[in-house]
Amino acid sequence: MTEASKTASASRGGFPDVRPVEDAPPELGRFVAALHRLQDLTVSTRPDPALWAAAAEHVESAGALLDGHQVSEVEAVAGRVLSLPGLGHPLLPPWTITSAGPDGVTMAGHFTQSHVGGNQAVHGGMIPLLYDWLCGMVVTCAEIRPTRTAYLHVDYRKITPIDEPLTAHGRVSELDGRKAFVTATMTAADGTVLTEANGLMVRLLPHQP
Known part of the structure; x- marks a missing residue:
């Protein structure tokens, strides 16, 4: 372990x-x-068995191509690309x-068929x-990191539709020591508030993972 990594480990608790x-x-991005697309089709089709x-x-073949190339969390690419919808993570909604x-922080995007309840x-x-x-992006951009989510409360004001452009905005509303309180909203294209959220992000102590 290098001296730099030792310092980072000591300050971030690992x-x-x-x-x-x-x-x-x-x-x-293409992948x-x-x-x-595959997730959307999986939940919306009924093909011949x-x-x-x-x-x-085909899916198993794709898995076989990637298997054996696993790397650590800090080396993996998917989920870390700010320019791609969902940061390039397949489980995150395609928002940018x-x-x-x-x-x-402001995000724009939509939900698709695979997100239907x-x-x-x-x-x-x-x-x-x-x-x-x-919320994680909000505290990161406010240089409050690393943190963990202590709680997240969501109020559902109206039905959130799929395949329609939406916007979400969040900000730090209050700081209290290690506690960062975040408020956020999600709106439709016409400005209608669909949901509201408030969360508590807690900055980790050096010994906390």
């Missing part, structure tokens, strides 16, 4: 110092977009950070996932 990737391969087996073989700074409305559990990501 929490990995994961930074954005600037030189991500362009093929990653993640294909995965999102034989097609499920054929499709499974449009502005970010110490005063707050029923009757073409976004599943209630998908929305806290987006807000947790947003």
